[in-house]
Amino acid sequence: MTEAPQTLSVERVARTEWITFQRTDQLNAMSMQMLREMADALEAAIADDAIRAIVLTGSGRAFCAGADLKEVAGARHEPGESDLLDLVEHTFGLIRHGPKPVIAAVNGLAMAGGLEMVMSCDLVFAAESAQIGDAHSNFGVFPGAGGAAILPRRIGLNRAKYLLFSGENVSAREMMEWGLVNKVVADAQLRETVQAFADKLTDKSPAVLRRMKAVANRSMNVDEPAALAEEMLNLRAHMRSWDMREGLTAFNEKRKPQFRGY
Structure with missing residues (x-):
């Protein structure tokens, strides 16, 4: 029997699968366990013909604050064993290349790997209070899932360099003006708005x-x-x-x- 996930919850609403990160005290930072559970949830949703759309969102005040740097700093791996980067590549690949539309419902902070996860999604809805940025430079960490490679294509080279070099966050509304976010809504209306849009997608071919x-x-x-x-x-x-x-x-x-x- 498969164990229930511990770092996220999975809920089916009509024909949409909601994957909600539940590492609230860690601002939903990505641990290896969370990435494994994300991959399992995504693979199950992709394989289920009853699911037509997938939504990623967070609990608490963050969507995802990036990788769990405490785990990264203390990580030790045996030769041939998957590390965090392998799990990120696999999990984000399921989002980017999977056959079903994936929507990011950005409820709060999305930084570093959290921003890269947002960029992996097909569509981005954000709460008015959400803040988005690339914080890698604040900790001397180099991006590995699109921060330097894909962000310039999404928002332009100069804007991307500003976020990459400064490590600052910008508002969801500014990110919508820059082209990364599709729609910004009032915080209390985020889930309802995303579900209504997902319902439209599930009626499509x-x-x-x-x-x-x-x-x-x-x-x-x-x-x-x-x-x-x-x-x-x-x-x-x-x-x-x-x-x-x-x-x-x-x-x-x-x-x-x-x-x-x-």
Whole structure:
């Protein structure tokens, strides 16, 4: 029998899986156990056809304050044993490359690895009071999950360098103006707003969302002709899908489509 997770909670609401970090006293800093439990929860949600969207959020006053630096400082690993960086790479990879949309519901502080986790998500909703930044330089730590490599692509080189070099936080609203956050809402309305949006996603074709996510992600690393060519290949494959046939049939019959995800 699988043990219940200790560092997070998992809750299904309609067709959305909510993964809530519960290391409140540590500002939801990522320990190795938390990363393992995150990976288990993500893999289970990805494998469950009843789940159409995934939400990551935190408890208390933080979304995630980054890696647990006390654990990092005291870590000792046997040769061949996975370390924290291996777990981060695997877990964040499930968020970035998994077939289902992942929403970050940023309830509070998101710093360093917490910011990198936010950047791994497909969409970002934030509470008005949330503060976001890259704190690696404050502790002499180098980022390893996108702080230096991906943040400049999201908010621009100069803004990224400011956050990286200064270690300062900025408001969620400023991050929305910079392009990282999709929507900022009142603190008390964050969960309700995210759930309402996730409900909209769960009515969409999972096959369409899966292909859109994959092509959009890869478009960042190829030139425009290559991106357009891949989009056309995916369209040709999708034209043979149940979901496209069902969507067009439902349109003609003036009813809500019943998508199956293939």
